[in-house]
Amino acid sequence: MGISGSDDGVPLPYKDRRESDVETGFPPRTFTATTTARRALARDQRLAELKKRSLRNYSAEMHHVNDLLTRGGKDIAFSDFSPLWKSHRRLVHSSFTLFGEGTQKLQDIVLSAVGGLCEELQASGGGGPVDPGPAVSRAVTNVVCTLVFGSTYGPDDPELAQVMEYNDGIVETITRGGLVDIYPCLKVFPSEVLSKLKECISVRDRLLTRKLEEHKASMTEDEPRDLLDALIQAQTPRGVETTSTTLLWILAYLIHHPQVQERVQRELDKVVGRGRGVCGTRVLVNMWAIHHDPQHWDQPDLFKPERFLDDQGRRKTPPCFLPFGAGPRVCVGESLARMELFLFLSSLLQRMSFRRPDGAPPPDLQGRVGVVLQPLPYKVLVIPREVS
Numbered sequence: 370m371g372i373s374g375s376d377d378g379v380p381l382p383y384k385d386r387r388e389s390d391v392e393t394g395f396p397p398r399t400f401t402a403t404t405t406a407r408r409a410l411a412r413d414q415r416l417a418e419l420k421k422r423s424l425r426n427y428s429a430e431m432h433h434v435n436d437l438l439t440r441g442g443k444d445i446a447f448s449d450f451s452p453l454w455k456s457h458r459r460l461v462h463s464s465f466t467l468f469g470e471g472t473q474k475l476q477d478i479v480l481s482a483v484g485g486l487c488e489e490l491q492a493s494g495g496g497g498p499v500d501p502g503p504a505v506s507r508a509v510t511n512v513v514c515t516l517v518f519g520s521t522y523g524p525d526d527p528e529l530a531q532v533m534e535y536n537d538g539i540v541e542t543i544t545r546g547g548l549v550d551i552y553p554c555l556k557v558f559p560s561e562v563l564s565k566l567k568e569c570i571s572v573r574d575r576l577l578t579r580k581l582e583e584h585k586a587s588m589t590e591d592e593p594r595d596l597l598d599a600l601i602q603a604q605t606p607r608g609v610e611t612t613s614t615t616l617l618w619i620l621a622y623l624i625h626h627p628q629v630q631e632r633v634q635r636e637l638d639k640v641v642g643r644g645r646g647v648c649g650t651r652v653l654v655n656m657w658a659i660h661h662d663p664q665h666w667d668q669p670d671l672f673k674p675e676r677f678l679d680d681q682g683r684r685k686t687p688p689c690f691l692p693f694g695a696g697p698r699v700c701v702g703e704s705l706a707r708m709e710l711f712l713f714l715s716s717l718l719q720r721m722s723f724r725r726p727d728g729a730p731p732p733d734l735q736g737r738v739g740v741v742l743q744p745l746p747y748k749v750l751v752i753p754r755e756v757s
């Protein structure tokens with residue numbers, strides 16, 4: 370890993386910064402030549418504008434594409450705040466518990482994928498340059514497939530290749546279907562991007578329908594084996610009792626305290642009015658801006674992992690660090706993701722080092738804007754570390 374800046378985060382003089390600036394992908398801030406500095410600033414502003422614009426377009430274009438992707442908002446991530454969304458979240462939480470969130474079973478699933486990834490990286494490329502992207506995606510996809518429908522694949526399994534292909538296709542096309550959402554009348558004209566998205570969605574749905582049928586056929590009364598079992602079992606309604614009891618208690622208290630009831634109503638009149646129903650509001654948060662705000666981050670463009678350590682070297686979490694979001698829609702996979710990131714990264718670096726192949730350009734650090742900001746493919750040399 371390269372750190373742009375000296376160990377204490379102070380920008381290095383230009384002559385020493387060539388390598389590290391290439392690594393951050395951002396132009397250095399401390400040039401003495403003013404034209405270069407101006408150009409660098411303009412480029413930064415363009416990049417920030419591009420990211421802001423892409424977020425605005427993203428919000429405008431989500432409707433039609435979303436409906437396609439989620440069969441009219443039946444998923445967790447894009448569905449409105451609703452009893453269905455709530456029950457889906459509860460189910461995901463309980464099926465993580467099923468795998469022992471934070472405990473042995475979930476860890477074993479992740480560690481098995483880690484082992485596979487290490488072997489694959491060390492074997493691939495015959496000591497020459499290798500693109501780590503596909504192997505890393507395969508390993509992470511394998512964890513999700515194990516949790517969702519109990520399938521753990523070998524690296525050459527064609528079903529795993531199919532899952533990765535439709536996933537990549539969806540991520541690649543989802544933000545490019547834009548015009549149709551801005552001008553819905555264009556829906557009637559054929560669009561290459563939308564056709565690809567529809568094809569990926571139909572491959573995904575065929576595979577998931579098959580898994581669903583297999584699960585229904587082999588299910589028993591026992592504990593659910595995975596998330597799909599939990600979803601099938603949850604079709605028997607539960608949770609009605611607790612919700613109705615809570616509502617009845619609240620009404621009882623509001624009768625005892627009419628001034629509280631009036632306060633709630635005043636707020637409703639002010640915020641919603643009486644002419645429309647109450648519903649959830651979709652909010653798209655600009656995560657990039659939060660994590661690059663100079664008011665909260667010292668030199669936000671520099672790669673400075675030590676910003677997360679206090680003077681004693683202990684972990685410190687700045688209040689503006691929200692990679693998983695916050696509030697009721699906070700990432701439901703946060704604890705799994707944290708476990709995966711920790712186990713994958715530490716195991717990889719324990720067993721091997723990664724270097725830039727001779728003559729190859731360093732990895733581009735600006736990325737490709739989409740649903741998530743993805744790195745462009747790059748090659749590495751994998752150098753096994755000696756076992757002590």
Ligand code: HEM
Pocket residue numbers: 445446447458513654656692693694695696697698699700701702703705706
């Ligand atoms: C490094 C890994 C990950 C990051 C940075 C991440 C980040 C996020 C963020 C920022 C949100 C939106 C939160 C909000 O709206 O406030 C989100 C939502 C979500 N994430 Fe993740 N996530 C990661 C991994 C995962 C994993 C591994 C899973 C599942 C296995 C997952 C499942 C979800 C779901 C289902 C939602 C939608 C939750 C809802 O709307 O109720 N994520 N994630």
